[in-house]
Amino acid sequence: MRVAIIGAAGRMGKVLIEAVDGTEGLELGAAVVEPDSTLVGADAGEMTGIGKTGVRMSGSLEDVKEAFDVLIDFTFPDLTLENARFCSENGKMIVIGTTGMSDAEKQQLALFAEKTPVVFAPNMSVGVNVVLNLLRTAAAALGDDYDVEIIEAHHRHKKDAPSGTALRMGEVVADALGRDLKECAVYGREGFTGERTCKEIGFETIRAGDVVGDHTVLFATEGERIEVTHKASSRMTFAKGAMRAALWLEGKGAGLYDMQDVLSLKA
Numbered sequence: 001m002r003v004a005i006i007g008a009a010g011r012m013g014k015v016l017i018e019a020v021d022g023t024e025g026l027e028l029g030a031a032v033v034e035p036d037s038t039l040v041g042a043d044a045g046e047m048t049g050i051g052k053t054g055v056r057m058s059g060s061l062e063d064v065k066e067a068f069d070v071l072i073d074f075t076f077p078d079l080t081l082e083n084a085r086f087c088s089e090n091g092k093m094i095v096i097g098t099t100g101m102s103d104a105e106k107q108q109l110a111l112f113a114e115k116t117p118v119v120f121a122p123n124m125s126v127g128v129n130v131v132l133n134l135l136r137t138a139a140a141a142l143g144d145d146y147d148v149e150i151i152e153a154h155h156r157h158k159k160d161a162p163s164g165t166a167l168r169m170g171e172v173v174a175d176a177l178g179r180d181l182k183e184c185a186v187y188g189r190e191g192f193t194g195e196r197t198c199k200e201i202g203f204e205t206i207r208a209g210d211v212v213g214d215h216t217v218l219f220a221t222e223g224e225r226i227e228v229t230h231k232a233s234s235r236m237t238f239a240k241g242a243m244r245a246a247l248w249l250e251g252k253g254a255g256l257y258d259m260q261d262v263l264s265l266k267a
């Protein structure tokens with residue numbers, strides 16, 4: 001299957017190019033950077049340090065549309081939506097890792113997914129997706145007696161907060177507890193907040209240095225606490241998940257899928 005990477009010069013883009021190169025069944029068909037980038041025309045492999053691939057970076061998805069079957073997009077919400085529209089109109093599959101989408105943007109994405117297969121997940125690592133199932137089990141067993149707090153840390157360049165993964169963790173826990181995250185989430189407390197209510201789910205965000213991605217869900221009550229933690233130490237863990245998603249998409253019908261579908265982790 002021929003893959004295009006958009007945002008090719010980004011932190012994830014470079015690692016995704018390396019991952020495609022190391023994945024049987026996938027070949028790099030195109031790499032797209034910002035239209036004004038000085039990298040347009042440069043070899044995608046040479047940019048990432050894996051050596052010449054023969055794929056010259058383009059500044060436009062339209063220009064390379066004959067060169068790929070599946071697009072992998074880890075960029076930012078506006079651009080990802082534009083790309084999803086492009087894929088739905090041109091018979092291309094798409095794997096999306098972008099986080100920070102609004103509810104309206106997610107609804108728009110679901111409409112594009114009626115025309116083409118889409119995998120959309122805030123975290124493509126196998127580890128985080130297994131943790132989501134552990135959280136579902138823990139929350140259902142612990143119930144309302146345990147306070148839930150979600151703490152995440154990422155590198156200083158990250159633009160959205162809380163992370164998409166933290167929010168998904170919150171959704172999974174809220175759902176297992178019969179709550180609606182929109183009604184019970186509390187973000188970054190400050191000032192004279194009063195006592196914690198028993199049903200709130202708190203989010204704390206750390207942005208510092210080069211942290212790849214740490215997530216902890218804390219369940220605490222009088223007398224004990226449980227901390228479920230995942231720490232990513234390399235972006236390759238996300239990129240490998242994206243490769244699995246791309247391979248999994250082959251032959252799938254239109255629809256909105258996530259990594260739980262790809263990894264057969266759905267209950």
Ligand SMILES: NC(=O)C1=CN([C@@H]2O[C@H](COP(=O)(O)OP(=O)(O)OC[C@H]3O[C@@H](n4cnc5c(N)ncnc54)[C@H](OP(=O)(O)O)[C@@H]3O)[C@@H](O)[C@H]2O)C=CC1
Pocket residue numbers: 006007008009010011012013032033034035074075076079096097098099100121122123124125164238
């Ligand atoms: N689902 C998952 O497993 C993971 C998701 N993510 C998510 O992926 C996203 C990207 O993260 P990260 O790689 O760190 O971000 P980066 O900012 O490093 O990468 C985004 C890239 O897109 C480029 N870009 C901007 N406009 C265009 C355009 N029109 N065409 C092509 N490329 C363009 C940017 O270029 P420039 O800098 O020049 O503007 C940049 O190189 C985030 O939403 C992040 O949360 C990250 C890791 C794992």
Ligand SMILES: O=C(O)C1=N[C@H](C(=O)O)C[C@H](O)C1
Pocket residue numbers: 099122123154158162163164165166212213214
């Ligand atoms: O921006 C990042 O880097 C990451 N973003 C994702 C998120 O928002 O959950 C996943 C990962 O933790 C890295």
